[in-house]
Amino acid sequence: MYFQFLIEDRSGKVLVEKIMDKLCEVNNNVIYECKYFHGIGGFTKKNTVKETKTGKLLNDLATYLKGFDKSLRYMPDGAAIFVVLDNDTRETELFRNELEQVAETNSISIDHVFCIAVEEMEAWLLGDEAAIKIAYPNAKLNHLKNYEQDSICGTWEILAEIVYEGGMKKFAKECPTFVEAGKIKSEWAEKIGKYLDLDSNKSPSFQFFINEIRKRLSA
Numbered sequence: 001m002y003f004q005f006l007i008e009d010r011s012g013k014v015l016v017e018k019i020m021d022k023l024c025e026v027n028n029n030v031i032y033e034c035k036y037f038h039g040i041g042g043f044t045k046k047n048t049v050k051e052t053k054t055g056k057l058l059n060d061l062a063t064y065l066k067g068f069d070k071s072l073r074y075m076p077d078g079a080a081i082f083v084v085l086d087n088d089t090r091e092t093e094l095f096r097n098e099l100e101q102v103a104e105t106n107s108i109s110i111d112h113v114f115c116i117a118v119e120e121m122e123a124w125l126l127g128d129e130a131a132i133k134i135a136y137p138n139a140k141l142n143h144l145k146n147y148e149q150d151s152i153c154g155t156w157e158i159l160a161e162i163v164y165e166g167g168m169k170k171f172a173k174e175c176p177t178f179v180e181a182g183k184i185k186s187e188w189a190e191k192i193g194k195y196l197d198l199d200s201n202k203s204p205s206f207q208f209f210i211n212e213i214r215k216r217l218s219a
Contacts, residue, residue: 002079003032006070008040008057012084018193019210024171027217031075035064040085043098057085061099062106069110080111080216084209086120089152110217115209118150122159124196125188127203130193136163149202156185165186177190194206 003020009012011038024030041056055061062193065081072079087095099114117123125132127149132139143161147153158170164184175181 001027001029001030001077002072003213003216004065004072004073004079004081005032005034006057006061006081006083007034007036009185010036010087010119010182011189012036012117014186015121015124015189016084018189019196020213022198023217030102030217030218040088041055043102054078057083061100065103065108065112066106067152069106069108073110077218078111078216080113082113082115082209084115084117084121087116087118088120091118092118096108099159110118113212115212116205117209118203118205119152120155122156122185123150124201124203124206124209125192126155126159126162128192128196131192131197132162132197132205135191137162140167159188163192178196192211 005013005016007016012093013034016034017179018032020032027115037057038055039057041054041059043058044062047062053063055100068081074079086119096114096116103112123142126144129141129144133141139162141162143158147158160168164171166174170219171181171184201207201210
């Protein structure tokens with residue numbers, strides 16, 4: 001089974017790779033590739049070149065879906081496209097419907113799934129307290145007490161308070177740009193992702209992702 005992932009940013013790619021590597025350990029017939037983008041962008045209006053060649057996921061979504069729809073449909077062991085992105089402040093089901101509309105408008109026939117991390121993919125890391133503790137023995141896990149899993153609450157900032165030495169205040173001072181912040185988020189994904197338990201994660205959006213993968217592996 002071949003999985004093609006389209007992922008919002010580099011830290012998300014790192015995390016998906018860690019998850020898939022775990023699945024590959026017990027599934028020898030899995031092949032996957034990850035394409036990451038430089039942010040989420042926005043849905044296009046006129047589909048001009050200026051709108052669709054931005055390096056942003058939503059802007060370029062239709063182009064990539066159409067390309068993979070043609071190139072993957074004849075894979076001998078089957079293929080699926082997984083689009084993995086954050087919902088930020090959007091209503092999740094409405095956002096999913098908008099994504100499905102892009103696929104429908106462009107007549108995408110290959111198996112595809114839109115996996116929406118609520119609020120952000122750092123929620124998938126926050127869903128496994130044990131993994132955080134192993135990766136960061138000095139983690140301030142008391143910040144999890146008031147965290148409601150998969151809520152719109154400033155998810156990555158909470159993770160920063162937990163694992164970054166000096167918390168969010170120091171993080172903001174030492175990582176003022178998107179590039180610097182992205183590098184640290186990728187480090188979190190690398191270190192915590194290595195220890196994630198795929199079966200006990202508390203994040204509903206994480207479990208949706210895992211279940212959709214496993215459905216296709218067992219088909």
